[in-house]
Amino acid sequence: MSLPATAAPLLDADQIAFVRGGVSISVATCGSGGLPQLVRGIGCRAADDGSLFTVFVPEPKSQQIQRDIFANGAIAVAFTKPSTHRTLQLKSREARVTALTPADVALVHAYRDAFVAELAAIGMREELVRTLLAAADEELVGLSFRPSDAFTQTPGPKAGQPLKAGE
Amino acid sequence: MSRVRLDTIRECFEGVIPAIIGTADADGMPNVSYLTQVQYIDPQHIALSYQFFNKTRANILGSRQARLMVISPLTAAQYLLTLEFLRTETSGSLFESMKAKLSGIASQVGMSGVFQLLGSDVYRVTDMVCLQGAQLPAPPPPLNRLAELRNSAERLRECRELDRLFDETLNCLNEKFGIAHAMLLMHEAPARLYTVASRGYAESGVGSEIALGEGVIGVAARERTPIRISHMTSEYGYSRAIRSQTADAQALEIPLPGLAESRSQMAVPILGCSRLMGILYVESPQDLRFTYDDEDALVTLCAQLAMQMHILQEAEPETAQQPPVPAPAPEGAPLLVRHFTGNDSVFFGDDYLIKGVAGAVLWRLVQDYVQQGRSSFSNRELRLDARLRLPDVNDNLEARLVLLARRLAERGAGIAIEKTGRGHFRLDVQRPLQLQEVA
Numbered sequence: 001m002s003l004p005a006t007a008a009p010l011l012d013a014d015q016i017a018f019v020r021g022g023v024s025i026s027v028a029t030c031g032s033g034g035l036p037q038l039v040r041g042i043g044c045r046a047a048d049d050g051s052l053f054t055v056f057v058p059e060p061k062s063q064q065i066q067r068d069i070f071a072n073g074a075i076a077v078a079f080t081k082p083s084t085h086r087t088l089q090l091k092s093r094e095a096r097v098t099a100l101t102p103a104d105v106a107l108v109h110a111y112r113d114a115f116v117a118e119l120a121a122i123g124m125r126e127e128l129v130r131t132l133l134a135a136a137d138e139e140l141v142g143l144s145f146r147p148s149d150a151f152t153q154t155p156g157p158k159a160g161q162p163l164k165a166g167e
Numbered sequence: 168m169s170r171v172r173l174d175t176i177r178e179c180f181e182g183v184i185p186a187i188i189g190t191a192d193a194d195g196m197p198n199v200s201y202l203t204q205v206q207y208i209d210p211q212h213i214a215l216s217y218q219f220f221n222k223t224r225a226n227i228l229g230s231r232q233a234r235l236m237v238i239s240p241l242t243a244a245q246y247l248l249t250l251e252f253l254r255t256e257t258s259g260s261l262f263e264s265m266k267a268k269l270s271g272i273a274s275q276v277g278m279s280g281v282f283q284l285l286g287s288d289v290y291r292v293t294d295m296v297c298l299q300g301a302q303l304p305a306p307p308p309p310l311n312r313l314a315e316l317r318n319s320a321e322r323l324r325e326c327r328e329l330d331r332l333f334d335e336t337l338n339c340l341n342e343k344f345g346i347a348h349a350m351l352l353m354h355e356a357p358a359r360l361y362t363v364a365s366r367g368y369a370e371s372g373v374g375s376e377i378a379l380g381e382g383v384i385g386v387a388a389r390e391r392t393p394i395r396i397s398h399m400t401s402e403y404g405y406s407r408a409i410r411s412q413t414a415d416a417q418a419l420e421i422p423l424p425g426l427a428e429s430r431s432q433m434a435v436p437i438l439g440c441s442r443l444m445g446i447l448y449v450e451s452p453q454d455l456r457f458t459y460d461d462e463d464a465l466v467t468l469c470a471q472l473a474m475q476m477h478i479l480q481e482a483e484p485e486t487a488q489q490p491p492v493p494a495p496a497p498e499g500a501p502l503l504v505r506h507f508t509g510n511d512s513v514f515f516g517d518d519y520l521i522k523g524v525a526g527a528v529l530w531r532l533v534q535d536y537v538q539q540g541r542s543s544f545s546n547r548e549l550r551l552d553a554r555l556r557l558p559d560v561n562d563n564l565e566a567r568l569v570l571l572a573r574r575l576a577e578r579g580a581g582i583a584i585e586k587t588g589r590g591h592f593r594l595d596v597q598r599p600l601q602l603q604e605v606a
Contacts, residue, residue: 028189028199036189036197036234038247061298076197091196127303131243134301155281160221
C-alpha cells in the first residue's frame with residue numbers, strides 16, 4: 001500500500017512540527033504469530049513535506065522490532081503530548097532499519113531536552129525522564145517509513161479516525 | 168513458580184507513567200496506543216480499562232493477544248508483558264473499583280466526561296521481561312508495612328473494649344502508617360453506615376451517616392471491595408444537598424467529616440466472613456498517597472479489626488444483673504429530652520442528638536432513670552428489651568453504645584455513659600431531666 005508520489009501529504013505543517021517536538025513516541029511492530037512488539041522512540045526526523053519519517057530507538061531494546069521490520073516492514077508509531085493528550089498515529093508497511101547521521105544524533109539530544117521540559121511541566125522529575133530515554137549515541141538505530149495511513153488518537157469521539165488537517 | 172510476578176512491579180500500575188499497548192490485526196498491521204489505567208489483579212492477571220471501541224479493542228477481540236509496556240516511576244525500568252485476553256467484566260467489584268479510580272484519573276487530566284468505563288478487560292500475563300538498559304536505584308521504601316502491620320495487629324489484639332479498639336485502630340494508622348485523616352463507620356442494615364470514630368478533622372462527625380452506594384465509602388460498602396482513588400474527583404463526593412431541603416432535615420444531619428480538598432482516598436470494607444461490619448476510610452491532601460501496598464496493609468488490618476470486633480461483641484459474660492442503685496437527684500436547670508417515635512430521634516431541647524437504634528436506647532435509659540431511679544444498666548437487658556427492636560443476630564449493640572457515649576460526651580449536656588465493666592455501664596446524669604414523647 002505504498003503511496004503514489006503525487007499523493008497529498010497525510011500531515012499538515014503543524015502536525016509535522018508536533019511529531020518533531022517533545023512528545024512521547026511509541027513504536028509497535030508485528031511478529032510471526034501476530035504477536036506485537038513495542039519500543040519507545042527517542043526522537044523523530046520528519047521530512048518537511050511529511051513523506052518520510054525516521055524514529056530513533058535504542059538498538060538493545062529493539063532487536064525483535066528490527067527482526068519484525070526485516071520480516072514484514074509493518075510499523076505503527078504513536079506520538080502523544082502528555083500535557084494535552086493530543087495523539088496521532090502513523091502506519092506503514094514499508095519500514096526499514098537505517099543508520100543515523102551526525103545530524104540525527106543532534107536531533108536525539110534536542111528531543112531529550114524537549115521531552116524533559118514537557119514532562120517537567122507536569123511534575124515528572126528530569127532524572128527519571130533522562131533514564132527512560134537513556135541510550136549511547138552509537139547504540140541508536142533509525143526506523144524509517146513512508147506513512148500509508150495516519151489516525152487521530154486524542155481521547156474522545158474522534159479517536160481512531162483518519163487524521164484530518166488541523167487536528 | 169511462574170516468572171511472571173506482577174506483585175513485584177506494582178508501582179508500574181499506579182498510573183504515574185501511562186502504559187503502552189501494542190496489538191495487531193489479522194493482516195499483521197500493528198497498532199500502538201496509550202492506556203489510562205492498568206489494574207493489578209494478582210501476580211499473573213491484570214485488567215485494562217475499556218473506554219472506547221477503537222482499533223486496540225477490535226484487534227484484541229480478533230487476536231486475543233497483546234503486548235503491554237509498563238514503566239516504573241521509581242527506577243524508569245521498562246517491562247514488557249505478554250497478554251492473553253480472557254474476558255470483559257461490566258459490573259462487580261473489579262469494575263466498580265476501576266470505575267472509581269478512572270474517575271479520579273479523568274478529573275486529574277481534564278477528561279471528566281470523556282473517560283467513561285465501559286468494561287474491565289481481564290488478561291492473563293503469560294510473560295514478563297525487564298528490558299535491559301539504564302535504571303535509577305530504587306529509593307528505600309518509606310516504611311516497612313509488613314512490620315507495622317504486625318505491630319498494629321498486636322495492638323488491636325490487646326484491646327478489651329470496643330471504643331478502645333476503634334481509637335487504637337486510628338492511632339495505629341497515624342503512628343505506624345502516617346495516615347492522619349481517617350474515619351471508622353459501622354454498617355447499619357440494610358443500607359446505611361454511621362461514623363463511630365475519626366481522626367484528623369476539626370469536627371469528629373461521630374453519628375454522621377452515609378448511604379450504601381454513595382461516594383467512595385458507600386461504593387466500597389455496597390461492593391464489599393476496597394476503593395482507592397489517587398486524584399481529586401467530584402464524582403465520588405458526598406452530596407448532602409437533597410437531604411437538606413427542610414429545616415427539620417437539616418437538624419437531623421450531622422456533617423460527615425472530611426478534607427475539603429481530598430486528593431487521595433481509600434475505603435476498605437471491614438468484613439466478618441462475608442458480612443459487612445463497617446468501613447475504614449482514609450484520605451490525604453496529596454495525590455497518589457495510597458499505594459497497592461497500603462491497600463493490602465489496610466485490608467489485612469481490617470481483617471484483624473473485624474475479628475476483634477466480633478470477639479468483643481460476642482464475649483459478653485453471663486453475670487447477674489446489678490441491683491438498681493438509686494442515684495442522688497441532681498440539681499440545676501432541667502434538661503428537656505424529646506423523643507420522636509417516628510424515627511427514634513432524640514433532641515436535647517431543640518438540638519438534635521441522635522436517632523435510630525442509638526436514639527431508642529437512650530430514650531429507654533432516661534425513662535428508666537426518671538421513672539425508676541435506675542442508673543446502672545447491662546447490655547444484656549438491652550438485648551432482651553423488645554422495645555428496642557434489635558435484630559436477633561449481629562445487632563451491633565456495643566458499637567451503637569460507643570456511638571451514643573461519644574455523642575453524649577461531645578454534646579456536654581450533663582448526661583454521660585460510663586462503662587462500669589464488661590457488658591455493664593452507668594448513666595451519669597448531672598441535671599434533672601424532663602422527658603417529652605412526641606408522636
